[in-house]
Amino acid sequence: MSLLSLSEAELRARTSMKWRTYPEDVLPLFVAEMDVLPPRPVVDAVTAAMEIGDTGYPHGTAYAEAYADMAERRWGWRPAPGQMRRAGDVMNAILGLLLGNTSPGDRIVINPPVYPPFWQVIQGYGRRISQVPLTAAGRLDLEGLAAEFAGENKPAAYLLCSPHNPTGTVHTPEELSEVAALCTAYDVVLIVDEIHAVLIDPGTTFTPILSLPRAQNAVVAFSAGKGWNLAAFKGGLYIAGRDAPAVNHLPPLANQSTGQMATLAHTAALAHGQEWVDQVMVEVSANKDLLGRLLAQRLPQVRWQREPGTYLAWLDCSALGLENPARHFLDHAKVALNDGATFGAVYGQFVRINLAANPDLIDRAITRMADSL
Ligand SMILES: Cc1ncc(COP(=O)(O)O)c(C=O)c1O
Known part of the structure; x- marks a missing residue:
């Protein structure tokens, strides 16, 4: 059907x-x-929780474990439990990372055309945007990024959308490795939004950036909210590379807004959807x-x-x-x-x-x- x-x-x-x-x-x-x-198991999980009044605060690591199981099955890569933390949702995770790792006036790189809240989360909090647009072919402009990182207005962070909203570009492992290497070389915090990770045409491959050995400086923001159409249930995860101290510099309260219903719904989606x-x-x-x-x-x-x-x-x-x-x-x-x-x-x-x-x-x-x- x-x-x-x-x-x-x-x-x-x-x-x-x-x-x-x-x-x-x-x-x-x-x-x-x-x-x-929605997938039936998500409806069942939410309904069962409502039936018994299981509507308090979330507890435990089920969401992170369900993500790790999916990553292993889908992409042959498994993040360790210590690499993952609960997030309120993807944009709040990005906001937390920017507030905790950059200062007002700092430059943050994005690749227009890009998801409108990327502009807002930077400009709305006193940071400045450096634009490195996608190329005419719709790909990351690696030379442009290198020039921006090496230039006078050195950015503090790079916010990458992977896959890219709105074009649907899926970055290759080579592009992602190069981006990560550039961020390491120029000491730029690498924040990667992978909310569209599972929304990929059949027969094509998405590469989670943290599956790449050379990209362990990245911090990923993920949520099952997009892949399973669960925006009504705000929740998400930070997934930190083995060499990504940025995730340790989050402002107070950054992780407290995940809802119990989101945790249950997203976990059911990842496990059974x-x-x-x-x-x-x-x-x-x-x-x-x-x-x-x-x-x-x-x-x-x-x-x-x-x-x-x-x-x-x-x-x-x-x-x-x-x-x-x-x-x-x-x-x-x-x-x-x-x-x-x-x-x-x-x-x-x-x-x-x-x-x-x-x-x-x-x-x-x-x-x-x-x-x-
Ligand atoms: C690239 C991207 N990031 C983040 C979001 C929003 O995610 P959240 O509701 O978890 O903040 C969307 C929603 O469409 C999106 O396309």
């Missing part, structure tokens, strides 16, 4: 951001929520095929480079000659997409579309977009 098969009527009963931000005549394909039902997420990605991959066909038929001016990571697609609408493509499609096609400008000011001609949706919805959205031109 397919997972991305919920009807629009079923989805409109939801009260989350994706389904309530816009009126009912708008098809929402923006925020990274998936149009799926592996086939589920693989099935989601089989269907997302089919949706990427579908998007490619629909764009070729109906919006041939829109450019898209298919990448194996995430369920997001980053569409270059420059050739359409629109002042603001996201605004145009919302107003004239009634399709809600993410505005590229939120991923970096120069990307206003791009939109991000969420493909963790019923293929029928994607088909209707692209048709409406084409008709609006």
Whole structure:
């Protein structure tokens, strides 16, 4: 049975951001929520806890152990228990690492176009952004990073998104090793967001940075919230390399906000939801095929480079000659997409579309977009 098969009527009963931000005549394909039902073991774990009032504070290391089991099965690498700590969620883990390891005015490197909260977590806390954009081919610019690290404005930290949101780029082991070596050479704190780790097209490979011997200076922020669509349950993990003192410099209270329900839900997902997420990605991959066909038929001016990571697609609408493509499609096609400008000011001609949706919805959205031109 397919997972991305919920009807629009079923989805409109939801009260989350994706389904309530816009009126009912708008098809929402923006925020990274998936149009799926959760894996049964997650529902059972949460329900069982509610039934017995198991709604206090989390205890123990079950979440970390479930992550380690997954890492071993999926990637042939197992972090030791001492390498992992509970986190409130991924963005709070990143905030804690930045506050604990950098000072106001310090520079932090990011690779635009990149997830909007990366900009906010740096600028919102008095740090400064150094931009090393992805290359035209959508890859990490290793020469650009080396130049930035060696330059006058030496950064204190580098915030890497792996896999990359919004493009879906999956960094290679060689790229990741090189990045880690550069951070060691220039004494730059390496923070890696691996929240999209399991969202990978079938037949392609994701490399967790800490599985690489040369990358033990990295600290990873992970959460099952994205892979299993559990954003409602805030939780996550820090995973520190064997040579990553940054994780020892966290501000007070940084790890206290993980919820018991998140711990239970995420643990159940990691322990019993592996086939589920693989099935989601089989269907997302089919949706990427579908998007490619629909764009070729109906919006041939829109450019898209298919990448194996995430369920997001980053569409270059420059050739359409629109002042603001996201605004145009919302107003004239009634399709809600993410505005590229939120991923970096120069990307206003791009939109991000969420493909963790019923293929029928994607088909209707692209048709409406084409008709609006
Ligand atoms: C790259 C990336 N990091 C972090 C998050 C948010 O994670 P959390 O809710 O655990 O802070 C998202 C959500 O889409 C994301 O795409």
